[in-house]
């Protein structure tokens with residue numbers, strides 16, 4: 531695992547955008563496509579904006595395929611939708627072909643949407659377990675990542691799949707990649723900035739294992755995977771070892 535710690539959030543974003551472009555180039559050279567699962571919430575908006583402003587001509591966008599590590603069970607037109615955020619900040623400004631975007635079909639209902647997404651992945655990855663070139667993750671201040679929330683049943687799920695579940699803490703259904711599905715990726719990048727995340731970062735990286743309390747501890751580097759954290763000094767401020 532590699533920790534990339536920068537003074538400012540802008541430097542964090544610049545470094546992750548560069549990493550995105552590098553992994554895209556390598557994947558396209560290797561198998562003529564780049565598969566990336568985006569995270570939701572607010573942190574990735576600025577990353578998307580940077581990719582649009584500085585990487586428009588540096589990435590072969592017509593070879594990029596977009597997925598979502600988690601989604602809220604709301605219509606895709608709702609302001610809480612992770613898809614809508616990515617559409618507004620990334621897909622529309624870059625003119626991405628809709629055929630290259632895999633939204634979670636929340637109109638089917640959470641359970642069906644999760645099953646449908648799992649089947650889509652199986653078919654996209656030719657019957658094999660999905661293995662993304664890059665999964666981008668955020669970190670909630672309660673130590674959740676994707677929609678792997680504390681004390682939820684999905685934390686025990688050992689299948690590499692998409693699951694739907696009601697999350698009491700946010701009073702809504704969420705659709706989420708399981709940890710084994712995320713861990714199967716070639717590259718995993720956490721994007722975390724701001725002092726508000728410092729406590730959670732410490733729990734995940736330095737505290738004793740306690741998956742029910744700190745679900746992002748489930749995300750690990752496998753023998754053929756690469757796990758990197760991109761964070762600012764604020765988010766890293768409670769770490770003892772840097």
Ligand SMILES: O=C1O[C@H](COP(=O)(O)O)[C@@H](O)[C@H](O)[C@H]1O
Pocket residue numbers: 569570571572573574600601602612667668669670671674675676677
């Ligand atoms: O609910 C969610 O929260 C996390 C963290 O979001 P942020 O707003 O603190 O950046 C996010 O990674 C996840 O995808 C999202 O659905």
